[in-house]
Amino acid sequence: MVEIIPQVHQIDGVNANSYLVFEDDGSLTLVDAGMSKDGKKILNYVETNLSKKPSDIKTIVLTHSHIDHVRGVYALKKATGARVAIHELDADYLSGKKKEPLPKGAIGILFRILSPFFKFTPLEPDQKLNENDRIGHLVVLHTPGHTPGSISLYDQQNKLIFVGDTIRYNNGKVGGPPKSFTPDMAQATKSVRKISNLDFEILLGGHGQPLKTNAYQKVKELSATLG
Numbered sequence: 001m002v003e004i005i006p007q008v009h010q011i012d013g014v015n016a017n018s019y020l021v022f023e024d025d026g027s028l029t030l031v032d033a034g035m036s037k038d039g040k041k042i043l044n045y046v047e048t049n050l051s052k053k054p055s056d057i058k059t060i061v062l063t064h065s066h067i068d069h070v071r072g073v074y075a076l077k078k079a080t081g082a083r084v085a086i087h088e089l090d091a092d093y094l095s096g097k098k099k100e101p102l103p104k105g106a107i108g109i110l111f112r113i114l115s116p117f118f119k120f121t122p123l124e125p126d127q128k129l130n131e132n133d134r135i136g137h138l139v140v141l142h143t144p145g146h147t148p149g150s151i152s153l154y155d156q157q158n159k160l161i162f163v164g165d166t167i168r169y170n171n172g173k174v175g176g177p178p179k180s181f182t183p184d185m186a187q188a189t190k191s192v193r194k195i196s197n198l199d200f201e202i203l204l205g206g207h208g209q210p211l212k213t214n215a216y217q218k219v220k221e222l223s224a225t226l227g
């Protein structure tokens with residue numbers, strides 16, 4: 001069981017990272033859906049560690065459309081009845097109307113070869129998000145670059161932010177998004193700067209570990225190194 005703060009849990013063993021947020025009415029919001037095999041772990045966590053029902057997950061919000069964050073969403077929506085929300089600029093990737101651009105360089109060639117294995121069941125989102133929309137007490141911030149519709153979710157009350165793949169904390173280091181998977185690094189850098197102007201203590205990324213102290217300070221430093 002990984003409790004970040006009493007209202008926010010990270011589900012262990014799910015990749016990319018998935019988080020559960022308690023709303024004031026006792027319902028749950030799921031941030032990112034992991035791979036298809038992760039659905040069971042997420043529902044198991046809800047029932048075993050939180051003593052809640054799958055149907056208590058009312059919303060699944062996706063930080064962006066990459067497969068490691070969305071592949072589990074179809075089965076999870078079916079199991080929970082939750083509504084699915086994603087930024088409007090990533091919605092067409094989720095619904096299959098548009099194809100994700102391939103990663104840059106050699107890794108892109110590898111992806112082309114492996115692409116039959118990266119298929120997922122497309123899903124029409126229930127809600128297309130925009131800047132300043134709210135999901136419970138989370139505020140949507142558009143932080144594009146890694147994908148056109150990448151978002152961060154800001155919880156001002158708890159001084160906590162979910163950043164998807166725009167920033168990651170791994171082995172004691174804060175870094176920007178992975179270059180080969182980020183079509184627009186200039187835009188991503190702007191997004192890091194936008195996040196660095198907020199007030200928060202805790203940073204929760206789509207990969208790596210939670211950063212639980214002085215996150216604001218470390219993101220400021222990252223923003224300075226990105227120029």
Ligand SMILES: [Zn+2]
Pocket residue numbers: 064066146165181
């Ligand atoms: Zn990603």
Ligand SMILES: [Zn+2]
Pocket residue numbers: 016066068069165206207
């Ligand atoms: Zn990712």
